[in-house]
Amino acid sequence: MRWLAAAALAILLVLPAVLDSYAVTVFIFIFFYAFLGQAWNIVGGYAGQLSAGHAAFVGIGAYTSAVLSVQAGLTPWVGMFVGGVLSAALGTVVGYLGFRFGLRGFYFVLLTVAFAEVCRIVTLNTDAVGGALGYYITFTGNPRQFQFQDNRAYYYIALALMLAATGIVAGIERRRFGAYLIAIREDEGACEALGVNTFLYKMLAMVVSSFLTGVGGTFYAFYLFSLQPNAVFGIPLSVEIVIRPIVGGAGTVLGPILGSFILSPLAELSRIYFGQGGWSGAHLIAYGLLLIAVVLFLPQGAYPALRRLWGRMPAR
Amino acid sequence: MSACPGRLLEVSGISKRFGGVQAVRDLSFDMGRGEVLGLIGPNGAGKTTAFNLLSGFLIPDAGEIHFDGRPIVGVKPHAICRFGLARTFQIVRPFPHLSVLENVRIGALARHPRMADARGKARAVIDQVGLGPRADHAAAGLTLAERKRLELARALATEPTLLLLDEVMAGLNPTEIEVLVVLIRGLNAAGVSILLIEHNMRAVMTLSHRIVVLNFGEKIVEGEPAAVANHPRVVEAYLGEEYVHAPAP
């Protein structure tokens, strides 16, 4: 298994040399959404707290580093951490309110959605950051400002982000933090009786998750160069974030990556197939059907199912 | 009311009401170190509520609880566990998707933050309760008797000074019960104090140093097993008034 991963990594590293720009772009999105999905995985997959509002963290991270770069000339390499911290601050608030007031399941989902929507509406109405027209970054191609001429630079950054997030999740899973999160997902009350401070650990998961997602926001901003509140805070983005770990395997290290490799190509293919009318929504039908299929037949996601096929018990 | 030094657990006048029901009324008792205290009473007498109050899952409307000299009313369950008071649940709550070993390891992590150490401790506890062969089985696939032992093992892994066992023998056949009785006696001999809710009278009588009897949320009798067993108020509580004066069979 180890050398399979190493081989895959080696392939991914040399791939840009042989791919055309379009294919490179596809991979960038695969890596980027895998990164976001992995960040979500910490609180949604491992701790089992379904958040449908993670787009809020992307948005805050994106707008923060964008505004700091354009208005204050702060390099996004630093701005991404500021964005991450601000996202983590919101994550702390949402987590605190949700967990302190004991919101579970559906109610917690609704809380996260409510906060994301509030962010979206507020940003839409704040002309200082462009309001409904959006916020734009002029392209300079200057690496100091996190901008690159070559698509391939973004490829490697996205890959690095994905690997970093995966490394963090793997590290968490190996430690007590991860074991506690998994147990919290199974049965919170039983955890409390065993000395686990469930509130603290859920908060930690939320903070780490929202911080990483916020950092991802910077990548989003400086790859797309335009920020639209409806796109960057909207529920469709939250869906994109959530669906990859769910389909690939929530609460597993490789789940979000597998999910992204399944879903991004699927999205591209349906975009091509149905792309005539000009609407890019058709791929979401496939998402919907896939989601239904996963819930009904593979509730733990694709990765655990694959592992069962190979006849091995998860080694924890 | 100040805490008496040396008493492991002191419960003073705790009460709990749910809507129209007074589940526990002005309950007071205490336990010494190394004791096994049996808590019995008919269904609905307030025993599990008392456990919930002691372990921090419920907060009493009135009264005090001192564990090992420190007041614990209002303290969160996980903190109470860390102080050394562990509990099991009447309806067992294993982590269904985790293996037996992983289940117990969660308990062990409370005292051994490093995963490797916790694993070792978990193994030891699993062997102690006799679940060794099933260590890598998913908890969901265990028999009831095994799940009861898992519940016990998990709580044990937190290295408690006082262990609250809630009907840990319910639903088991006589052989399984006997195994648990021996196990519990062994635990007590090793220094763990035990507060036991149980309906199985024989087990309670053999294990307990003292017994507290509850009915309708109140303590009605307290004393040594032999004295309690034939106490008229206990008979009345379980069987009804007519049996109090019935001739012995």
Next chain:
Amino acid sequence: MAVGLTLIFGVMRVVNFAHGDMMVWGMYLAWMLATRAGVDPYVGFIACAAALFALGWVVQRLLVDRIVDAPHEMQILLMLGVALVLENGALVVFGPDPQRVRSPLRAATIWFGPVFVDVARLVTFALAMALTLALYLFLTRTDLGRTMRAAADNAYGALVIGTDVRRVYAVAFGIGAACVGAAGALVSPILPFQPAGGLSLSVASFNIVIIGGMGSLPGAFLGGLLVSVAESMGAVFLSPSMKELVSFSLLIVILLFRPAGLFGRTTT
């Protein structure tokens, strides 16, 4: 529309994320009826309700039934999947542009003292009230209605006394969907609609139902009134685009302090 959602939740404890998107289909059906068959939506809403009842029934039997006992997260994800399919199905079939239905009542207005009132809105309001009342009567007076309420209270108990619980669930879901279909049709002359609107309608429905109380019919009704009034006031005092902010803030407050809503019962 909120009434339908609360019914589904109250009976089956399943949260229907696809609610808003079902409503959008209701709207489109009404539109089709109006443009192809010349049927006025104020009459045609019955057909829309029937069609959506069928859809709801099918969805419930095929999909929801299987996961009634599954953890909440799975139910949410399932309905999210259905929502995605419905929303983008509408996109494929009808295109992304907003539509509106022409109704002869649209243009008429009447005076209510100092205020001009749109006849169309008045009729919509009246019909919605009538439907809600009808539903209330159904639940309290008819056998099937009482069976549904029994199943909601205690599914196991209902099973024991011989109720075909699965059928009850399917009917409940169907009625919930029918409500929304009717709602869609009734609203189609008033509001422009497009496939992308499904999600905000879902969220609005949830807002109302949570505030009014999950599982409570009067709660849904009053919740609807409350939210509409609050939003309208928000539009007046803050700014039109911020009115959603009011309902979301209200939602957050209610979630934190009284998740059972104003009239709801807590879930077990």
